[in-house]
Amino acid sequence: MSKINISIVGAGYVGLVTGACLSTHNNTNIKIIDTDKEKIKIINNKKSPFYEPELDSILQKHVGKNLKATTRFTSISSANIVFICVGTPQNPDGSTNLSFIKNAASSIGTALQNNTLHCTIVVKSTVPPKTTENIIIPIILSESRKLKSELSFIMNPEFLREGRAIEDFMNPDRIIIGTNKNSDKKVLENLYNSLDMIPYLYVKLSEAEMIKYASNAFLATKISLSNEIGNICKKLNINSNIVMTGVGLDNRIGQMFLKPGVGFGGSCFQKDILALIDTAKKHGENPLILQSVLDTNIAQPTRIILLLEHLIGNVKDKKITILGLAFKNDTDDIRESRSIPVIRELLNKGAIISAYDPMAMNNMKEQFPHIQYCDTPEEALKNSDGCLVMTEWNEFYKLNKEFNVMKNKIIIEGRKILSYKGAKGICW
Ligand code: UGA
Numbered sequence: 001m002s003k004i005n006i007s008i009v010g011a012g013y014v015g016l017v018t019g020a021c022l023s024t025h026n027n028t029n030i031k032i033i034d035t036d037k038e039k040i041k042i043i044n045n046k047k048s049p050f051y052e053p054e055l056d057s058i059l060q061k062h063v064g065k066n067l068k069a070t071t072r073f074t075s076i077s078s079a080n081i082v083f084i085c086v087g088t089p090q091n092p093d094g095s096t097n098l099s100f101i102k103n104a105a106s107s108i109g110t111a112l113q114n115n116t117l118h119c120t121i122v123v124k125s126t127v128p129p130k131t132t133e134n135i136i137i138p139i140i141l142s143e144s145r146k147l148k149s150e151l152s153f154i155m156n157p158e159f160l161r162e163g164r165a166i167e168d169f170m171n172p173d174r175i176i177i178g179t180n181k182n183s184d185k186k187v188l189e190n191l192y193n194s195l196d197m198i199p200y201l202y203v204k205l206s207e208a209e210m211i212k213y214a215s216n217a218f219l220a221t222k223i224s225l226s227n228e229i230g231n232i233c234k235k236l237n238i239n240s241n242i243v244m245t246g247v248g249l250d251n252r253i254g255q256m257f258l259k260p261g262v263g264f265g266g267s268c269f270q271k272d273i274l275a276l277i278d279t280a281k282k283h284g285e286n287p288l289i290l291q292s293v294l295d296t297n298i299a300q301p302t303r304i305i306l307l308l309e310h311l312i313g314n315v316k317d318k319k320i321t322i323l324g325l326a327f328k329n330d331t332d333d334i335r336e337s338r339s340i341p342v343i344r345e346l347l348n349k350g351a352i353i354s355a356y357d358p359m360a361m362n363n364m365k366e367q368f369p370h371i372q373y374c375d376t377p378e379e380a381l382k383n384s385d386g387c388l389v390m391t392e393w394n395e396f397y398k399l400n401k402e403f404n405v406m407k408n409k410i411i412i413e414g415r416k417i418l419s420y421k422g423a424k425g426i427c428w
Contacts, residue, residue, distance in 0.1 A: 002027075003027055003028060003029040003066075004027055004028050004029065004080050004081065004191065005029050005031075005075070005078050005079045005080050005081075006019075006022060006028055006029065006030045006031070006079060006080065006081045006082075006083065006191075007030075007031045007032075007033060007073075007075045007076045007079040007081075007082045007083070008030065008031070008032045008033065008082075008083040008085055009033045009034075009073075009082065009083065009084050009085060009086060009104045009107075009108060010033075010034060010083075010084065010085035010086035010087065010100075010104065010125070011032050011033075011034035011036070011039050011040070011043060011049070011069060011085075012085065012086075012087055013050070013052070013160070013162055013165060014085040014124050014125070014158045014160070015032060015034070015083065015085030015086075015124075016032060016043065016048065016049075016055070017052065017055065017160060017165045017166060017169050018083055018085060018124065018158070018169065019032045019067060020055055020058040020059060020062065020067065020166070021058070021166060021169045021170060022191070023058065023062035023065075023066050023067040024058060024061075024062070025191075026066070028066055028191075029066050030062075030066060030067045030068070031068055031069070031070055031075035031079075032067070032068070032069045032070070033069075033070055033071070033072070033073055033075070033076075034069065034071065035071060036071075037071055039069070040069045040070060040071055043059065043063065043069035044063060044064075044068065044069050045063075046059045046060045046063045046064070047059060050331075050332060050333065051331060051332040051359055052162065052163070052165050052166065052331070053163065053164070053166065053330060054166040054167075055165070055166060058166070073107045073108065073110070073111040074111065076108055076111035076112060076115060076119075077111055077112070077113075077114035077115045078115065078117070079115065079117070079119055080117060080119060080120065081119070081120045081121075081122060081187065081191065082108055082112075082119060082120070082121050082122065083122045083124050084101065084104050084105070084108070084121065084122065084123045084124060084125055084136070085124045085125055085158075086100040086101055086103075086104045086125055087100055087125070088100065088101060088125050088126050088127055088271075088275075089271065090271045090274050090275065093278070094274035094275065094277060094278045095274075095275065095278040096127070096128050096131075096275045096278070098127070098131065098135065100125075101125060101127060101131070101135070101136060102135065102139060105135070105136045105139035105140050105143070106139050106143050108121065108140055108143075108144075109139055109140040109141070109142065109143025109144040110143050110144070112140065112143070112144035112146060112151070113143075113144055113145060113146075115144075118150065118151070118152065119151055119152070120151070120152040120153070120154060120184065120187045120188075121136075121140060121151060121152070121153050121154070122153075122154045122155075122156050122188065123136060123153070123154070123155045123156070124156055124157065124158050126157065126209075126212050126213070126216075126268070126272060126275075127155075127209055128209065128213075128275055128276075128278075128279050129206045129209045129210045129213070129279065130206050130209070131209065132153060132155045132178070132205045132206070132209060133180070133205050133206060136153075137153055140153075152179070152181065152183070152184040152187060153179065153180070153181075153184065153205065154177060154178060154179050154184055154187065154188060154205075155176075155178035155179070155205045155206075155208035155209055156175070156176060156177055156178065156188055156208065157176055157178075157208055157209070157211060157212035157215075158212075159172060159173070159174075159212075159215065160172075162266065162328070162330075162331045162333055163328060163329060163330030163331045164330065171198075172198055173198075173199075174198065174199045174200070174201055175188070175189075175192060175198055175199070175200050175201070176200075176201050176203060176208050176211050176212075177189070177200060177201070177202050177203070177208070178203050178204060178205040178206070178207060178208020178209065178211075179202070179204075179205060180204055180205050185202055212272075213272050213275065213276045213279075214276075216268055216269055216272040216273070217272065217273055217276055217290060217293070219257050219269070220264055220269040220270075220273055220293050220297070221289065221290075221293050222256075222257040222258055223257055223258075223259070223263070223264045223269075223297075224263075224264075224292070224293040224294075224296040224297055226240070226244050226257075226258045226259060226260045227260050227261065227263060227296055227297070227300055227427065228296055229243065229244065229247075229260065230244075230260030230261075230426070230427025230428065231303065231427060233260075233427060233428065234425075234426070234427050234428065239425075239428045240260045240427045240428050241259070241260065241416050241425075241427075241428050244258040244259065244260060245258075259415070259416065260416075260426070260427035260428070261300070261392075261413075261414055261415045261416065261426060261427065262300045262301055262303075262304050262338040262342075262390060262414030262415065262426055263296075263297040263298075263300035263301060263338050264297055264336075264338075265327030265328065265334075265335070265336040265337040265338050266327045266328065266333070266335060266336055267333070267335040267336065269297075269336075270294065270297070270336055273290050273293060273294055274294070276290060277290050277291060298341075300338065300414075300426070301338050301341040301342045301345070301414075302341075302345065303426060304342060304388055304412060304414050304426050305342060305345055305346065305349075307412055307424065307426060308320070308386050308388065308410070308412055311386070311410045311412070311424070312385055312386050312408060312410050314349075315346060315349050315350065315351040315385075315386075316349060316350035316351065317350060317351075317352065318351055318352065318385040318386065319351070319352045319353075319354060319383060319384045319385050319386075319407070320346055320351045320352070320353055320354075320384065320385065320386050320387070320388065321353075321354050321355070321356070321380045321381050321384040321386070321387040321388070321406075322339055322342065322343060322353060322354070322355040322356075322380075322387075322388055322390055323355075323356055323357075323377055323380065323387060323388070323389045323390065323391070323393075323396060323399075324339065324356075324357055324389060324390040324391025324392070324393055324396070324414075324415070325337060325339045325355055325357035325360040325361060325363075325364040325390065325391065326357055326359060326360035326391050326393075327391075328391060328392065329391055329392045329393045329394065331359070331360070332359040332360045332362070332363055333360070333363070334360050334363045334364050334367065337360075337364075337390070337391075338390060338414065339355075339364070339390040339391070340367060342388060342390060342414075343355070343368055343371065347368075347371075352372075353368075353371040353372065354371070354372040354373075354374055354379075354380040354381075354382075354384065355371055355372065355373055355374065355380060356373070356374045356375075356376065356377045356379070356380040357391065357393070358393055358395060360391075361373045376402075377396070377399055377402050378402040378405055381402055381403060381405050381406050382405045382406075383405070383406070383407045384405075384406045384407060384408070385406075385407055385408045385410065386408065386410040386411075386412070387403070387406065387410065387411045387412070388412050388414060389411070389412070389413045389414055389415060389417060389418060389423070390414045390415065391415060392415040392416070392417045393417065394417075396417045396418060397417055397418065397419050398419060399418060399420055400419070400420050403420060403422070409422060410424075411423040411424070412424050412425070412426065413425045413426065413428075414426050416428065
C-alpha cells in the first residue's frame with residue numbers, strides 16, 4: 001500500500017499530537033513544520049517541547065522513521081494532505097490574531113506550486129466562522145496559482161484537552177468534517193479509519209468553525225454556572241460538589257465540567273469566548289451569557305483571596321503557600337492559570353509567596369521570578385500562615401501531615417482534591 005504523505009504546519013499541542021498520533025498508523029509519512037528552530041530540534045531528538053502524557057513515548061518510536069520535524073515547507077510539494085495547526089492568539093481587543101494563519105496559508109500556497117497531486121488542506125486551528133472560506137482558501141489559491149477544483153479544503157476542528165490529548169485524539173466523541181464540496185468528505189475518514197466506531201458529522205466549512213467555538217463556550221458556561229451555584233451554596237453552607245453531582249446525574253445535563261472552583265484557565269476557553277463575542281458584536285449581536293461566563297471566571301480568584309483574608313486577616317507580610325501553578329493537572333502549561341491573578345493580587349497586598357507544583361514551576365518562574373519555589377509541598381508549607389490549593393494534582397489528594405509544619409493551619413481549596421479534612425473550600 002502506498003504511503004500517505006502528510007505535512008502538518010504548527011508544532012503546538014494540536015499539531016504535534018496530531019502528527020504523533022497519525023504516525024502510529026503504518027501507512028503514513030509525516031513531516032511536522034514549524035518556524036521555531038529550537039522546537040524542531042527537540043522533536044527531532046524524540047522529545048516533546050511541552051509535557052503531555054504518552055507523547056514522548058510515541059515520539060521515541062516514530063521520530064526518524066515515519067515522523068520528522070523541519071522548518072522547511074518543501075515536503076508540501078509531495079503531500080497528499082496538509083494540516084494547518086498554527087495558533088490563533090487573541091489581539092488586545094479580544095479579536096483573533098490571524099497573522100500565523102495567513103503566513104501559514106501563504107507558505108503552503110507557495111509550496112503547493114510544485115505539487116502535482118490533488119492535495120487536501122485541512123484546517124485544524126480554531127478560526128472564526130468564515131475564515132477558511134474568506135481568508136485561508138483565497139490566499140492558498142492565489143499563492144499556489146491553482147484552481148479551486150485542483151485542491152480540497154476541509155475544516156476539522158480538534159477537541160483534545162491538554163493533559164489527556166493523546167487519549168482524546170485516539171478516542172474522540174465525534175469527528176466534525178466541514179467541507180463545501182461533497183467529493184472532499186471521505187479523505188479524512190480514510191485517514192482516521194483506524195479510530196473505531198466514531199460518529200462523523202459532515203457540515204459546511206463555517207458550521208465546523210462554529211461548532212468548535214460553540215463547544216468551548218458551552219463547556220466554559222457549564223463551569224461558570226457551576227461556580228455561580230457554588231458561590232450561592234457557600235453562603236448557605238451547602239456543599240456545592242454534592243449539589244453538582246446530583247445535578248449531573250440528569251442525562252440531559254451530564255456529569256462533566258460541573259466542578260465548581262476557582263475558575264477555568266488554559267489557552268482556549270477565554271480566548272475563544274472573546275473571539276466569539278467579537279464576532280457577534282461585529283454582526284450587531286450582544287451575547288450577554290458569554291460575557292457573564294467570563295465575568296464570573298475573572299471574579300473567582302478574588303473570592304479565594306477574600307476567603308483567605310476573612311480567615312487570617314490582612315495578608316501583608318504573611319507567608320502564603322500556593323499549591324499548584326499549572327492551569328490544571330497533568331500539564332506544565334500555566335496559560336491563564338488561575339494561580340496567576342491570585343499570586344499577583346497577593347503580592348500587591350504585600351504577602352510573601354511560597355509555591356509548589358510538580359511540573360509548572362519553571363514556566364511560572366518566567367512570570368514571577370521572585371517568589372519562593374520549593375521542591376516539595378512540605379517545604380513550601382513550612383511556617384506558612386495560609387495555603388491555597390489551586391490545581392487538582394492527584395498527588396495533593398494524600399497531603400495530610402505535611403500541613404503540620406504550617407504556622408497557622410488555614411487551608412483553602414480552589415479545586416476539590418484534598419482528602420485532608422481540615423480544609424475549607426472556595427465553594428463548599
Ligand atoms: C479545552 C476543551 O476541553 C477541549 O475540548 C478543547 O479542544 C481545548 O480547550 C481547545 O480548544 O484547545 P483544555 O483547555 O486543554 O481543553 O482543558 P480543560 O480540561 O477543558 O480544562 C479547562 C479549565 O477548566 C481548567 O482550568 C480546569 O481546571 C477547569 N475546569 C474544568 C473546571 O474548573 N471545572 C470543571 O468541571 C472542568
